[in-house]
Amino acid sequence: MPFKRYVEIGRVALVNYGKDYGKLVVIVDVVDQNRALVDAPDMVRGQMNFKRLQLTDFKIYIPRVPKKKTLIEAMEKADVKNKWENSSWGKKLIVQKKRASLNDFDRFKIMLAKIKKAGVVRQELAKLKKENAS
Amino acid sequence: MAAKRKTPIKTRNPDLIRGVGKYSRSKMYHKRGLWAIKAKNGGVFPCHEPNPKPATAVEKPPKFYPADDVKKPLLNKRKPKPTKLRASITPGTVLILLAGRFMGKRVVFLKQLTSGLLLVTGPFKINGVPLRRVNQSYVIATSTKIDISGVNLDKFDDKYFAKEVENKKKKTEGEFFEAEKEDKKKLPEDKKEDQKAVDAFLIKSIEGVPELKAYLAARFSLKSGMKPHELVF
Numbered sequence: 001m002p003f004k005r006y007v008e009i010g011r012v013a014l015v016n017y018g019k020d021y022g023k024l025v026v027i028v029d030v031v032d033q034n035r036a037l038v039d040a041p042d043m044v045r046g047q048m049n050f051k052r053l054q055l056t057d058f059k060i061y062i063p064r065v066p067k068k069k070t071l072i073e074a075m076e077k078a079d080v081k082n083k084w085e086n087s088s089w090g091k092k093l094i095v096q097k098k099r100a101s102l103n104d105f106d107r108f109k110i111m112l113a114k115i116k117k118a119g120v121v122r123q124e125l126a127k128l129k130k131e132n133a134s
Numbered sequence: 135m136a137a138k139r140k141t142p143i144k145t146r147n148p149d150l151i152r153g154v155g156k157y158s159r160s161k162m163y164h165k166r167g168l169w170a171i172k173a174k175n176g177g178v179f180p181c182h183e184p185n186p187k188p189a190t191a192v193e194k195p196p197k198f199y200p201a202d203d204v205k206k207p208l209l210n211k212r213k214p215k216p217t218k219l220r221a222s223i224t225p226g227t228v229l230i231l232l233a234g235r236f237m238g239k240r241v242v243f244l245k246q247l248t249s250g251l252l253l254v255t256g257p258f259k260i261n262g263v264p265l266r267r268v269n270q271s272y273v274i275a276t277s278t279k280i281d282i283s284g285v286n287l288d289k290f291d292d293k294y295f296a297k298e299v300e301n302k303k304k305k306t307e308g309e310f311f312e313a314e315k316e317d318k319k320k321l322p323e324d325k326k327e328d329q330k331a332v333d334a335f336l337i338k339s340i341e342g343v344p345e346l347k348a349y350l351a352a353r354f355s356l357k358s359g360m361k362p363h364e365l366v367f
Contacts, residue, residue, distance in 0.1 A: 104230070104240075104367050105278040108349045 005055040007036065010062045012080055013053040022093070024084060025053070026075070029065050037065065041072050058083060217250030222275040226282040229254065230274040230354045230367070236263050238353035242280055242336060249292045257333035260340070260350045265329055267295055276367045280346075285335045289328070 005011070011027045020043060029037035031047050038053070039045040045068075060078040062071060075081075084090040102110070146165050147155040157165060172179060223229070227243045229252070241263050244253045252270055256263030340346050356362065 100364070101366055103278060104276045104354070104365075105228070105346070105349055108352065109345055112345060112348070 005057060007050065007055065008059065009064050010060045010074075012056045012058040012060065012084070013038070014056060015048070015052060016054050017052045018048075024056075024080065026060060026062070026071065027053075028062070028071070039068070039071055041068075041075060056084070056089070057087070216248065217246075217270060219246050220270065220275060222277070223252070223270070223273075224279065226280045228276045228278040228280065228350070229268075230276060231263075231268060231272065232274060233272040234268075236261075236266075238355055239263050240276070240350050240352070240354060241268075242282070242350070243275075244282065244285070244290075244332070245287050247290070247292050251292070253287070253290055255329070255332055255336070256350070257336045257340070258329050259333060259337060260347060265290065265325075265332065267292075274367050278346075278349075280336065280343075281339050282336065285332055287332070 007027060007030065009027060009029065013025055013027060015021055015023045015025055020040075023040055023043065025038045025040040025043070025048070027036045028039045028045065031037055034051075035047045035049050036053070037045060038048045058078070058080055060074045060080060062074045066074070085094065147157050147162055150156055155162075163169065168179075223243055223246075225243060225245055229241050229243050231237060231239050231241055231254075239256070239261050241254045241256055241261070244255060244265075247253055247267065249267075250270070251267040252273065253265065254263070254268045255265045258264050337347075340350065
């Protein structure tokens with residue numbers, strides 16, 4: 001079981017802790033054994049401890065410490081945002097955020113929908129059981 | 135009011151430091167020319183004729199002096215402010231009642247009364263909550279809002295909800311031991327009519343939103359795994 005996600009320049013990471021919690025950032029340089037220089041299109045470039053980052057599968061091709069404009073272009077070219085939102089990890093985060101922001105009314109509607117779905121599933125199951133039994 | 139000066143007033147006594155002027159009182163008297171005004175007026179300061187005081191009635195000395203000096207309580211001129219309504223509660227908001235007979239019921243907020251209590255209705259046909267007053271502290275405001283423009287709420291105020299005063303009947307001994315023949319207090323017809331009038335309009339707006347009627351009919355409860363401090367209402 002070798003490692004698959006390496007800390008390298010251009011590695012896209014998710015911030016796990018701190019003010020920028022939940023943001024996707026790109027490792028732009030390595031400061032020392034514990035810290036990386038990290039950048040994202042909507043934040044000021046700064047250092048971050050590796051312990052605050054979770055590496056993702058995605059990597060973009062940038063030179064070491066690129067200009068902000070170059071970084072943004074590279075991210076657009078690699079289409080990081082869409083790839084992230086379509087990945088299972090990204091999808092899970094989106095669902096979690098949605099669940100956290102649900103209204104009381106929304107939760108009620110979801111409950112009704114769940115009951116309905118369960119009813120439909122049970123009916124189908126009953127049909128299949130009957131066919132199998134006969 | 136005197137006419138406004140074109141230039142702002144410049145003091146003739148500049149501050150050396152805050153609170154300490156350059157010139158003494160006597161020097162300032164001379165600088166302001168008060169000696170000249172006095173001289174012009176014949177050695178006295180000019181002054182207006184005092185307004186004639188109204189004639190005071192002759193006060194008789196009191197007949198009775200209390201033996202001990204009684205302290206008067208200090209004057210309290212505070213006026214209580216009307217209860218501040220939470221920003222999340224606006225007319226038409228769906229509220230969750232947290233205490234009382236209708237605990238957990240989801241209810242429509244109509245307006246805040248002058249006593250600070252909130253006027254609220256089920257609507258009655260949907261969940262059995264009548265036009266009722268409710269304290270703001272026992273209520274969770276959800277972010278679901280219903281349009282209630284078009285409902286006339288002018289006739290509802292705190293006096294509308296006041297208890298009816300019954301005349302106390304004096305009981306004779308025999309009647310004390312008789313069973314209390316109190317019939318159930320019936321709601322007067324006009325209150326029922328008021329309820330129907332307010333609800334008719336509300337129910338129309340509620341049926342416009344899918345599943346809102348079932349939502350208002352259901353009670354709220356905390357289930358396993360729900361953390362109130364993390365829930366968004």
